[in-house]
Amino acid sequence: MPQSYIKRILDARIYDVAVETPLDHARFMSARLNNRVLLKREDFQPVFSFKIRGAYNKLRQLSEEQLKAGVIAASAGNHAQGLALSAAKLGVKATIVMPKTTPVIKVDAVRAHGAKVVLHGDTYDEASTYAQKLVKEKGLAYIHPYDDPDVIAGQGTVALEILRQHPGHIDAIFVPVGGGGLCAGVAAYVKYVRPEIKVFAVEPEDAACLKAAMEQGRRVVLPHVGIFADGVAVAQVGKETFRVMKDTIDGVITANTDEMCAAIKDIFEDTRSIAEPAGALALAGLKKYVAEHGCSGQTLIAIDSGANTNFDRLRYISERTEIGEKREAILAVTIPEKPGAYKTFCKDLGKRNITEFNYRYADDLEARIFVGVQVSPEREDRAALVDELHSKGYAVVDMTDNELAKLHIRHMVGGHAPQISDERVYRFEFPERPGALFNFLTQLAGRWNISMFHYRNHGSAFGRVFVGMQVPAGEEDHVTRFLDKLGYRYRDETDNDAYQFFLG
Structure with missing residues (x-):
């Protein structure tokens, strides 16, 4: 059946407007995964996409x-x-x-x-x-975006180029799937010309219409579709594309939002280009395949299908990347409500880097903090961190996989604290380097009771901290002299309308 597309693909007349895109060796990704990883750079097209x-x-x-x-x-x-x-x-x-x-x-x-x-x-x-x-x-x-034989044939020229550019051994090609036009074209050509090469379709977890169709043996309509990867946000795979793919692909892999964000960063580090979520989807699937099968020394190709994303989305993508790479653990930790408790907690973390620290006073006995901590990608390291904190007497809840915590709660830790009196708040900046937060807390610890704390490492040159302290009447000058001596840039924000309205 794939052979019916071979002549269409070979006869496709596209190079009046399209270009033959490079097949780049992803050096850093290859070293990390211990496989030879190649990226088919469809973001090089005049419209920054294979379409x-x-x-x-x-x-x-x-x-x-x-x-x-x-x-x-x-x-x-x-x-x-x-x-x-x-x-x-x-x-x-x-x-x-x-x-x-x-x-x-x-x-x-x-x-x-x-x-x-x-x-x-x-x-x-x-x-x-x-x-x-x-x-x-x-x-x-x-002009259908995917469910048309001529459209499928045009997309299939991606496979024609890949096999011409890399005539040597290829173990697998990973292809993003929305409606399936690209994957159907690639799979039809590859399985006819080089049937030994595996072809894997990759979909978002929240828009996996091909996976659902493969499981049920027929096309189905998803009740809901996630739109983070808008380029593949399709509720039902195409009729013609499914007819082709069900007999030609070797499996379907799904990736979540965090994994796509991590893949966007991976592509950036190797190419200095910014893929859109759908563009990085295939690489996210490739990484998942390597992790699940433990393969090494293989030649694996991911199609970087596009680079059309809004600049303002990069903030969200960056926020989710560390979790997608499994390099950040998000924890809810209970510590004693007493001076010096923050410093002790930071010390108990050892040399692990704190990426986020949120706290607001609640009562005189316990403080509940929202903390992000860098960990290594292995899941065992995250579990080891939680076990280590438990062994030191901390009550810990791992919220790394909690969507509510990641999307909302991390930005909402706080509120009014009517029990707190004489609170003054300050905004600090200090050079961001390993141990900077611990050094800051060491100098601040035990002077005045900390009633609020917010810190997030955004990868910038300066760490930014927002701190609330209980300063009894008459001690304001002492605080000012102490902070001046501390040597960090700071600003008294006690009269700031935002603080007074929401936190004061």
Whole structure:
């Protein structure tokens, strides 16, 4: 059955607009995983995504009459950009229906290529339904983002390039899946030309429509679809793509948000480029495959499928990366409510680096702190840290896998503390280096009771701490002299409206 696509792929005429992208050796990733890891850099395309291949190939198959009437598509962004640029190249009018949740960078890029953008619905499926309505109303030719043989063939040229660029031994190729156009094209070509190479489909855990279809032997519609990886946020795999993939892929791997974020960082460290979540999905799957199978010395290829992401999403991605790499443990720890307890706790952590420290006074007996601690990627290290703290008498709850804690609670530890009197609050900056927080606490410990504490290591040159201290009336000058002598940049924020309104 895959052979029916071979001639289509070989005949695909895409290089009027698309480019042959490099197959890069990921040196750092290869060393970390003890395998040869290669990245197929589809972020090098003119629209920073592989989607231009299938879109242009499909347009070249249309009649003059169809092209004259104009084309339409529904897309979360990358297919939209590919079709918009392809249509501009051929002088064809294009309308793109995009979900309202599509990153602005993709919407603006589509408009910049001259296409008309219609924003409708929150998911691809809602946008697709509306696009079909416009097809009937205006007689436009619908260009499906994945479920079309000509689109699949265009995407299949990715595999053609990979096998030409690396004619040597390949153990496995990892392909991101939304509707399945890229994976179907890659799997059809690879399994016909080099059947010994394994092809793995990779999906987000919260949009795993192919996995569900493979398990049930038929296409199913997911009740809910996560949109973090918007480029693959599809509720149902394509009919034609599923027909191809069910007989050609070697398995489906799913990755969660944290694992995708970690893969984005991995790609950055090797290429200095920033993949979008869907673009890093295949590498996240590759890493999971290596971890689960313990393989080494193999040649593994991940398709970096795109780089269209909003700049402001990088803050969230960075926040989740350490957990995705399993390099940060998030713990809720109970310590005694007494001067010096913070310093003792930091000392008990040994040389482990604290990444976050949140606390607000609650009562006179116990202090509950929200703390992030760097650990090594092995799960045993995280468990060892929890056991170590238990052995030293601390009550500890591991919240590393707790979505509520990671998404919300870490930013909400605090509130008014009516039992606290004479509280003054200060904002500090100190050079960020290993042990900096411990040194800061050592100098501060035991002087005045700490009633509030917030610290988060953001990887910047300076550590920033927000501290509340109980300063009895008449001692304000003593505090000022002490802080001046401390040598850190600081600011008294006691009269700050934000503190007074929410914490004071």
